[in-house]
Amino acid sequence: xxxxxxxxxxxxxxxxxxxxxxxxxxxxxxxxxxxxxxxxxxxxxxxxxxxxxxxxxxxxxxxxxxxxxxxxxxxxxxxxxxxxxxxxxxxxxxxxxxxxxxxxxxxxxxxxxxxxxxxxxxxxxxxxxxxxxxxxxxxxxxxxxxxxxxxxxxxxxxxxxxxxxxxxxxxxxxxxxxxxxxxxxxxxxxxxxxxxxxxxxxxxxxxxxxxxxxxxxxxxxxxxxxxxxxxxxxxxxxxxxxxxxxxxxxxxxxxxxxxxxxxxxxxxxxxxxxxxxxxxxxxxxxxxxxxxxxxxxxxxxxxxxxxxxxxxxxxxxxxxxxxxxxxxxxxxxxxxxxxxxxxxxxxxxxxxxxxxxxxxxxxxxxxxxxxxxxxxxxxxxxxxxxxxxxxxxxxxxxxxxxxxxxxxxxxxxxxxxxxxxxxxxxxxxxxxxxxxxxxxxxxxxxxxxxxxxxxxxxxxxxxxxxxxxxxxxxxxxxxxxx
Amino acid sequence: xxxxxxxxxxxxxxxxxxxxxxxxxxxxxxxxxxxxxxxxxxxxxxxxxxxxxxxxxxxxxxxxxxxxxxxxxxxxxxxxxxxxxxxxxxxxxxxxxxxxxxxxxxxxxxxxxxxxxxxxxxxxxxxxxxxxxxxxxxxxxxxxxxxxxxxxxxxxxxxxxxxxxxxxxxxxxxxxxxxxxxxxxxxxxxxxxxxxxxxxxxxxxxxxxxxxxxxxxxxxxxxxxxxxxxxxxxxxxxxxxxxxxxxxxxxxxxxxxxxxxxxxxxxxxxxxxxxxxxxxxxxxxxxxxxxxxxxxxxxxxxxxxxxxxxxxxxxxxxxxxxxxxxxxxxxxxxxxxxxxxxxxxxxxxxxxxxxxxxxxxxxxxxxxxxxxxxxxxxxxxxxxxxxxxxxxxxxxxxxxxxxxxxxxxxxxxxxxxxxxxxxxxxxxxxxxxxxxxxxxxxxxxxxxxxx
Numbered sequence: 001x002x003x004x005x006x007x008x009x010x011x012x013x014x015x016x017x018x019x020x021x022x023x024x025x026x027x028x029x030x031x032x033x034x035x036x037x038x039x040x041x042x043x044x045x046x047x048x049x050x051x052x053x054x055x056x057x058x059x060x061x062x063x064x065x066x067x068x069x070x071x072x073x074x075x076x077x078x079x080x081x082x083x084x085x086x087x088x089x090x091x092x093x094x095x096x097x098x099x100x101x102x103x104x105x106x107x108x109x110x111x112x113x114x115x116x117x118x119x120x121x122x123x124x125x126x127x128x129x130x131x132x133x134x135x136x137x138x139x140x141x142x143x144x145x146x147x148x149x150x151x152x153x154x155x156x157x158x159x160x161x162x163x164x165x166x167x168x169x170x171x172x173x174x175x176x177x178x179x180x181x182x183x184x185x186x187x188x189x190x191x192x193x194x195x196x197x198x199x200x201x202x203x204x205x206x207x208x209x210x211x212x213x214x215x216x217x218x219x220x221x222x223x224x225x226x227x228x229x230x231x232x233x234x235x236x237x238x239x240x241x242x243x244x245x246x247x248x249x250x251x252x253x254x255x256x257x258x259x260x261x262x263x264x265x266x267x268x269x270x271x272x273x274x275x276x277x278x279x280x281x282x283x284x285x286x287x288x289x290x291x292x293x294x295x296x297x298x299x300x301x302x303x304x305x306x307x308x309x310x311x312x313x314x315x316x317x318x319x320x321x322x323x324x325x326x327x328x329x330x331x332x333x334x335x336x337x338x339x340x341x342x343x344x345x346x347x348x349x350x351x352x353x354x355x356x357x358x359x360x361x362x363x364x365x366x367x368x369x370x371x372x373x374x375x376x377x378x379x380x381x382x383x384x385x386x387x388x389x390x391x392x393x394x395x396x397x398x399x400x401x402x403x404x405x406x407x408x409x410x411x412x413x414x415x416x417x418x419x420x421x422x423x424x425x426x427x428x429x430x431x432x433x434x435x436x437x438x439x440x441x442x443x444x445x446x447x448x449x450x451x452x453x454x455x456x457x458x459x460x461x462x463x464x465x466x467x468x469x470x471x472x473x474x475x476x477x478x479x480x481x482x
Numbered sequence: 483x484x485x486x487x488x489x490x491x492x493x494x495x496x497x498x499x500x501x502x503x504x505x506x507x508x509x510x511x512x513x514x515x516x517x518x519x520x521x522x523x524x525x526x527x528x529x530x531x532x533x534x535x536x537x538x539x540x541x542x543x544x545x546x547x548x549x550x551x552x553x554x555x556x557x558x559x560x561x562x563x564x565x566x567x568x569x570x571x572x573x574x575x576x577x578x579x580x581x582x583x584x585x586x587x588x589x590x591x592x593x594x595x596x597x598x599x600x601x602x603x604x605x606x607x608x609x610x611x612x613x614x615x616x617x618x619x620x621x622x623x624x625x626x627x628x629x630x631x632x633x634x635x636x637x638x639x640x641x642x643x644x645x646x647x648x649x650x651x652x653x654x655x656x657x658x659x660x661x662x663x664x665x666x667x668x669x670x671x672x673x674x675x676x677x678x679x680x681x682x683x684x685x686x687x688x689x690x691x692x693x694x695x696x697x698x699x700x701x702x703x704x705x706x707x708x709x710x711x712x713x714x715x716x717x718x719x720x721x722x723x724x725x726x727x728x729x730x731x732x733x734x735x736x737x738x739x740x741x742x743x744x745x746x747x748x749x750x751x752x753x754x755x756x757x758x759x760x761x762x763x764x765x766x767x768x769x770x771x772x773x774x775x776x777x778x779x780x781x782x783x784x785x786x787x788x789x790x791x792x793x794x795x796x797x798x799x800x801x802x803x804x805x806x807x808x809x810x811x812x813x814x815x816x817x818x819x820x821x822x823x824x825x826x827x828x829x830x831x832x833x834x835x836x837x838x839x840x841x842x843x844x845x846x847x848x849x850x851x852x853x854x855x856x857x858x859x860x861x862x863x864x865x866x867x868x869x870x871x872x873x874x875x876x877x878x879x880x881x882x883x884x885x886x887x888x889x890x891x892x893x894x895x896x897x898x899x900x901x902x903x904x905x906x907x908x909x910x911x912x913x914x915x916x917x918x919x920x921x922x923x924x925x926x927x928x929x930x931x932x933x
Contacts, residue, residue: 033816039579041814044570045555046563049538061609062534066557079535086609087523087530090617121577128579142739144816180740185858264526266631267663270850270867273932352536390853392886394865399886399931401863403855421856423863425886425929456633457522457534479928480861480888 005157007070008052011077013159017054017084019097020077021158023309024050024068025351027150028116034127034145037135042120049351052077056084058094064352097332098341100312102161107306109169110299111201115149118202123147127173130210134177137215139222145175145214146195147205148450150462154309162311170302170462172197172450173205177218179225186224186420188217188405192242193388197450197462198300220406223418230407230422232478236382237424238375238437238471243404244364245447245465246388251428252285252292253362253463255397256319256327257345257454258334260357268456270395273428274325276338283325286432289367289470292320294329296344296360301464302448303347303360310355312344319362323433331357349459356455361448361464364438372443372469377413383477384408384415385422393428401425401479423479431472439468492517492642493652495541499564500644503545506572510546510587512645514773514812515539519605520637523612528620528630533609544813545571546587549580553814585800588810590648593777596655596761596768600638601680604656607636615660615686622690623664628672628697630690632662636681641773649775657767659909660684663868664693669703669933670881672696673718673848673868677907677914679767696847696869700881706872708885708927712843714836714873717906720826720917722849722864723891724757725910728821730857732759732783733809734798735818743860743892744789751787751895754829754920758782759793759809759821765907766823767914771808778808783821787895795819822913829901829918836900836921838876844885844925845871845878855888863888865931886929897923 005022012020026048033040049066050073061084063076131145149171156164174195178187189195190213198204239247254260255272263271274283296303296314305314310332319327328338329345334357346355376384387405394400407422408415426434448464496513503511517539524532541564542555552574556567612634623630635658642652658681664672674692676684715723736742743750761769761778771777774796782790794802795810798818809819837845844866852864865886872879900921907916 031814033814035816038582040581040816041553042551042574042578043553043555043814044574046566047540047555047557049557059530060532062532064534064536064538066538066559083521083533083535083609086613087533089610089613090525090528090530090620092527092529119577120574124579142741146816178739178741180858183743183859185741185856262527263629263631264524264531266526266665267524267633267661352538354532354534390855390863392851392853392863392865394884394886394931394933395850395867396931396933398933399865399884399929401886401888401929403863423855423888427931456524457520457536457635480855480863480926 001155003070004050004068004073005155007073008077009157009159011074012052012054012081015078015081017056017081019055019159020052021156021310022050022052023351024155026153027350029150032123032127032147034131036142037131039124047350051351052080053354054080054084055095056081057088059084059087059091060095061087062354095333096336098336103164103307103311105306106165108167109199111169113202115171115202116151130175130214133211133214134175134218137218137222139179140177140218141180143175143177147173156311158311164307164311166306168305170197170199171202171204173208173210175210175214177221179221181225184225186221188221189387190214190217192447194449197302197448198446199302199304200300224406224420227418227420229481230419230478232482234474235477236379236471236473237475237477238379238382238384238469240384240386240469241445241447241467242387243385244467244470246391248292248362248364248465248467250391250393251397251400252319253359256329257357258328258330262334269454273396273398278325284323285320285325285429286323287435288323289435289438290320290323290432291365293318293363293365294343294345294360295363298361298363298464298466300446301361301466302462303464308344308346309348310346312342315344317343329357329359347461349461353459356459358454358461359463361466363466366441366444366468367438368440370437370440372439375437375439375469375471376410376415379410379413379471382410384410398427400428421481422477424475424477425479426475434472434474435470436473437471439470443468489640489642489652489654492640493644493650496642496644499541499543500646502568503543504646506568507547508545509548510646512544512587514542515642517640518637522633522635523616524633525616526631528623530613530616541567542812543567543571545575547575549584550575550578551581551584552578583801585797587645587647588649588774588776588796588806591777593651593771596653596770598764599655599679599768601656604636604658604681605638607681612636618686619662619690622687623694626694626698628664628666628694630662630664634660643775645775651771651775653770655769658684660686660689662689662693664697666697666701668701670697670701671868672700675718675908677909700869703881703883705930706882708929710924710926712840712923713925714840714845714919714921716847716919717908717917718848719846720920721908721910721915722852723894724824724826724915724917725912726860726862726891728824728912730854730860732792732821733818734792734794734802737792738798738801741858743858744792746789748789749787750789750892751784752898753786754898754901755784755787755895756827757784758825759823760825761823763823763825763916765916766825769823772810773812774810776806776808776810781807793819793821820912825916826918828903828905831900831902833902833919836902836919837873837878839900839921840873840876843873845873860891861889862891883933884931885927887926888928889926894922899923
C-alpha cells in the first residue's frame with residue numbers, strides 16, 4: 001500500500017499542496033434478508049479505492065478513484081490539487097489545521113468469532129428459525145429478518161509522516177414483525193428498529209437470541225392493532241434505551257457537530273442552536289443528571305476506532321457535564337477556531353468520500369441509584385415508550401418529534417395497557433432539563449445506528465450510543481391523535 | 483477521467499462477466515455495470531469549503547442456480563476482481579435456500595433510447611466552471627447582504643445490463659444540480675434549486691438571486707399559532723408529497739405486503755391531482771430502462787384524484803402474474819420497485835392566483851426532515867424551512883417562524899384547490915421529479931419552534 005500512498009503524497013507536494021493525506025480503503029460487506037419465511041436476498045460486496053485530500057493556497061481539494069495503481073495515484077493527486085486551486089477562487093478564510101504528532105500504529109476491532117468465516121448457510125438457518133417464530137403468530141402479515149456485516153481495511157498516510165492501518169468490523173441483525181388490519185398497520189421490532197448493531201464479531205449476533213424474542217414482539221404487533229390510541233396530553237414519560245439512543249443522537253449528537261455549528265451543513269441538514277457563545281456562557285442543556293460524552297474508545301461501539309480519518313487518536317470528549325454544555329465534536333480545522341485541539345471526530349464513508357465531523361459513540365452516562373425497572377416502579381402515572389418508529393427535528397435541532405412502536409401505560413409503578421401510535425414532541429433543551437431520573441449501570445447498553453446520513457455527496461455513518469433508560473416530566477404526547 | 487464510461491465497452495464488460503457466470507454453472511445470470519464520473523463543489527459562509535470528485539465502477543452479479551439466488555457486487559474491475567466475483571457468487575448460490583416464488587429473470591423487450599438524457603456540457607464540466615457558478619451565487623448573496631450556502635454537482639453515469647435471457651441494454655445519462663440556502667441577518671433564510679440534464683441550462687446567478695431575495699424578505703419572522711391553516715406550497719415543498727406517495731404507496735411490494743394506502747380506483751385526491759411516472763418526460767431526467775434491463779413504462783399513478791396503477795419490478799410482477807413495468811432497482815432489493823420519474827400535471831393558476839386565493843393562510847417554501855409517522859395512512863411529520871410567510875386577503879403580509887406539521891398527505895391531496903401552470907424540475911429522494919406549486923385548503927400544523 002505504501003507505493004500508492006507515497007506516490008499520492010509526493011505528487012500532491014510536487015503540485016504545490018501544503019498538506020495532503022491519502023486513505024486507501026477496502027470494504028467488504030455481506031447481507032442477508034429473510035421475509036415472511038422465505039430467503040429474500042443474499043449479497044456480498046467488495047469496494048476498494050483511495051481518496052486524496054489536499055490543501056493548496058489554504059483551500060481544500062479532494063479526488064478519489066477505485067483504480068489502485070501508482071499512475072492513477074499521480075492522476076488523482078494532481079486532480080485534487082487542481083480542484084483545490086478552483087476552491088481557492090472562492091475563499092475568504094484560509095484553512096488552518098491544529099498541530100498533532102504524526103499518527104502511527106495499528107488498530108483492530110476485538111472480536112471472538114469472525115462473521116465472515118461463519119458459513120452463509122449457518123447464518124441463513126438462524127435467521128429463518130427466528131423468522132418462523134414470528135410467523136407462527138396469527139395476524140402477522142409479513143416479517144423481515146435481516147443480518148449484515150461490514151469490515152474495512154483502512155490505511156491512512158499524511159504529509160506529516162502519519163501512517164496508520166486499521167481493521168474495523170461491525171455486525172448487526174434484527175427482526176421486524178408487521179400486523180395490518182384495514183387502515184391500521186403496526187410493527188414491533190427486536191432488538192431495535194433496524195436491528196441491533198455493534199463493533200463485534202458473530203458472537204454479538206448469537207447473543208441477541210433473535211429466535212427467543214421474535215414471538216413476543218410479534219404478539220405485541222398484533223395486539224397493537226386494537227390497542228387504544230395514545231391520547232394527546234402532557235405526561236411523564238420513560239424512554240427505553242431503544243428510543244433514548246435516538247433522542248441523544250438527534251438532539252445532542254448532531255447539534256454538537258462543530259462543522260454544522262459553523263454552517264457547513266446549512267444548505268442540507270441545517271445548522272445548530274448550540275452556538276459557540278453558549279459554550280462560553282455555560283449554557284444549561286439539561287438537568288444535573290445529564291452527562292453526555294463522545295467516546296471513541298467505548299467497547300462495542302460503532303464509533304470506536306484507533307484514529308479518526310485525519311489521524312487524530314481516539315478519545316473521550318465531554319459534551320454535556322451535569323447538564324452544562326461543555327464541548328463539541330470537532331476536527332483539526334474547526335477545533336482551533338474555538339481554541340481547542342481536535343476531538344478526533346472526522347470520519348468518511350469509504351474511499352470516495354471526504355471526512356466530515358461525525359458522531360463517534362455519543363453516550364448518556366448512567367447515574368447510580370435506580371435501574372430502569374426501579375424507575376418504572378418509582379413512577380405513579382406515566383408512559384413507557386420503546387423502539388423508534390419515526391423521527392424528525394428542525395434545522396437548528398430544537399423542535400423534535402418522535403413516534404415509537406409502542407407505549408405502555410404506567411399506573412402505580414407498573415407497566416400495563418399497550419397504547420397505539422404513540423408520539424412525543426418538545427424543544428431540545430426544555431426536554432433534557434425535564435429529566436428527573438436516569439438509569440444506572442444495570443440498564444446501560446451499547447446501541448447504535450448504521451445509517452446516519454450527512455453531507456453532500458451523501459454519506460452514511462455508523463455511530464454508537466450507550467444509554468440507560470431515563471424519565472422526563474411534562475412532555476407533550478399523542479401529537480396528531482386528537 | 484480514468485473510469486471508462488463508454489457504453490459499448492461497459493456492455494462488453496457485462497457480457498464478459500455473464501459468460502463467466504454461465505460457465506461457472508449459473509442457470510440464470512444478470513450482470514449490471516454502473517460506471518460513474520461525478521463531482522460536487524460545496525460552499526458555505528460564501529466560500530467553497532469542500533470540492534470533491536469521484537470516478538468509480540461497480541459490477542453487480544445476480545447468479546441463479548435453479549431457484550437459489552445470490553448477488554455479489556465488486557468495485558474491482560480487473561480480471562482478478564471479476565474472477566473472484568463469479569467464484570463468490572457461485573459458492574453462495576449453491577448453499578442458500580431456494581426462493582420459493584422466484585419468477586426468473588426478465589425476458590428481453592425492445593428498448594427505445596431515451597431522448598435528451600445526455601449532455602456533453604455536463605459530462606465535461608470542470609472544477610473551474612463549477613467554481614464560476616458558485617461565485618455567481620455568492621455575488622447575488624453579497625449584493626443582497628446575505629450569506630450563501632449550497633452545492634453545485636455534475637455527473638455522468640453509464641448503466642449496462644446483460645442477462646442470460648438475452649437482455650443487452652446500455653444507456654448513459656447526465657445530471658446537474660445547483661441548490662443554495664441564503665441567510666440574511668435577523669433570521670432571514672431563502673432557498674432555490676435547479677436541476678437539469680444539461681448544466682448549461684442552469685443559471686447560477688438567477689438561483690442565487692431567488693434565494694437571496696427570499697432571505698431578505700424573511701428577516702425578523704414573527705410567531706404564529708399552530709393549528710389548521712390553508713397553505714400555498716411552493717414546488718420545493720410539493721416534492722416531498724410526491725416522494726412520500728411514491729415511497730409509501732405506489733410500489734407493488736408495498737401493496738403486496740399490505741402496507742400501502744393504494745386501492746385501484748380509490749379517491750385519494752381532488753380532481754386537480756394527476757400524477758404519472760414518466761421516464762420520457764422532456765422536463766425530467768430521462769431513462770430508457772430499469773436496473774433489470776426492462777424498458778420503463780409510463781405509469782398513471784393518480785388520475786384526477788383516483789388511484790391508477792402501481793409500479794412493478796420482475797419479482798413483484800411474477801407474484802402478481804403480470805409483466806414488470808420497468809421499475810426494478812439493483813438486486814438484491816428487499817425494498818421493492820419505486821417510481822423514479824414522477825411528474826405531477828400542471829394546473830392553470832399563476833403564483834399570484836394561488837396566493838390570492840388565501841384569505842388568511844401560509845405560504846411555505848419547503849419542508850425539512852420529514853418522516854412517516856403512520857405509513858399506511860401516509861401521516862407525515864416535518865418542519866417548514868427557508869421561507870414561511872403569512873398571507874392575508876391574498877397578499878403576503880410578512881415572514882413567520884417555522885412550524886411543525888403532522889398530517890396525512892392523502893388529506894393534503896384531497897384538499898388541493900388550485901395548481902400552478904408553471905412547474906419545476908427538482909430532485910427528490912427517489913429521483914428527478916417535475917412538480918407544480920399548489921394551494922391546499924387545510925394543513926395541520928402541530929408545533930412551533932424558535933426561528
